[in-house]
Amino acid sequence: AQTVTQSQPEMSVQEAETVTLSCTYDTSESDYYLFWYKQPPSRQMILVIRQEAYKQQNATENRFSVNFQKAAKSFSLKISDSQLGDAAMYFCAHCGAIIQGAQKLVFGQGTRLTINP
Amino acid sequence: DGGITQSPKYLFRKEGQNVTLSCEQNLNHDAMYWYRQDPGQGLRLIYYSQIVNDFQKGDIAEGYSVSREKKESFPLTVTSAQKNPTAFYLCASTPRDGSSGANVLTFGAGSRLTVL
Numbered sequence: 461a462q463t464v465t466q467s468q469p470e471m472s473v474q475e476a477e478t479v480t481l482s483c484t485y486d487t488s489e490s491d492y493y494l495f496w497y498k499q500p501p502s503r504q505m506i507l508v509i510r511q512e513a514y515k516q517q518n519a520t521e522n523r524f525s526v527n528f529q530k531a532a533k534s535f536s537l538k539i540s541d542s543q544l545g546d547a548a549m550y551f552c553a554h555c556g557a558i559i560q561g562a563q564k565l566v567f568g569q570g571t572r573l574t575i576n577p
Numbered sequence: 578d579g580g581i582t583q584s585p586k587y588l589f590r591k592e593g594q595n596v597t598l599s600c601e602q603n604l605n606h607d608a609m610y611w612y613r614q615d616p617g618q619g620l621r622l623i624y625y626s627q628i629v630n631d632f633q634k635g636d637i638a639e640g641y642s643v644s645r646e647k648k649e650s651f652p653l654t655v656t657s658a659q660k661n662p663t664a665f666y667l668c669a670s671t672p673r674d675g676s677s678g679a680n681v682l683t684f685g686a687g688s689r690l691t692v693l
Contacts, residue, residue, distance in 0.1 A: 563680035
């Protein structure tokens with residue numbers, strides 16, 4: 461079974477600094493997808509970034525980037541120039557290859573990120 | 578704007594009562610999901626549905642039931658058999674396979690259930 465582990469329950473960073481959130485996963489599949497979702501205090505889940513395992517290039521979305529190490533099964537999220545609005549719970553998630561029907565994502569336990577002004 | 582509407586936002590239930598959480602989407606998505614969120618445990622899949630009149634159990638289906646009579650609607654019933662129902666419940670959907678973002682979940686705002 462697929463598992464996703466986030467070993468940092470809480471992290472904090474000074475505004476404008478850079479922070480990296482860790483995620484490791486276990487899967488027997490060769491083709492899969494990895495995600496980072498953000499859950500602010502409103503509790504609305506928002507997609508931050510998605511990585512396709514067959515792509516060697518790390519995904520980036522503005523200030524958000526990932527370090528995808530397939531052999532190590534590691535998928536960390538780097539937030540550059542942290543802003544107060546980045547404060548949230550961040551969830552790492554894994555999904556197998558897109559097949560007929562629903563896509564079952566497996567989520568990690570989450571990391572609560574605090575931004576210090 | 579298209580999205581997912583969950584209701585009610587807050588719900589209180591007495592022990593022994595069934596309660597139904599509503600989830601409606603106007604995104605024309607085929608698949609819909611119910612997740613449960615507890616502190617320190619992330620999101621766990623309760624049920625999912627790929628198409629109307631079809632649904633499958635997720636990882637923690639015991640004590641829950643669902644129906645999918647319409648493409649837009651996927652209500653979740655928390656039955657009295659669920660021993661620890663107090664949690665935050667999230668509904669989500671994904672578009673048809675092969676489309677852009679076919680595995681990107683769109684979430685509703687959630688429903689908080691508290692058992693008194």
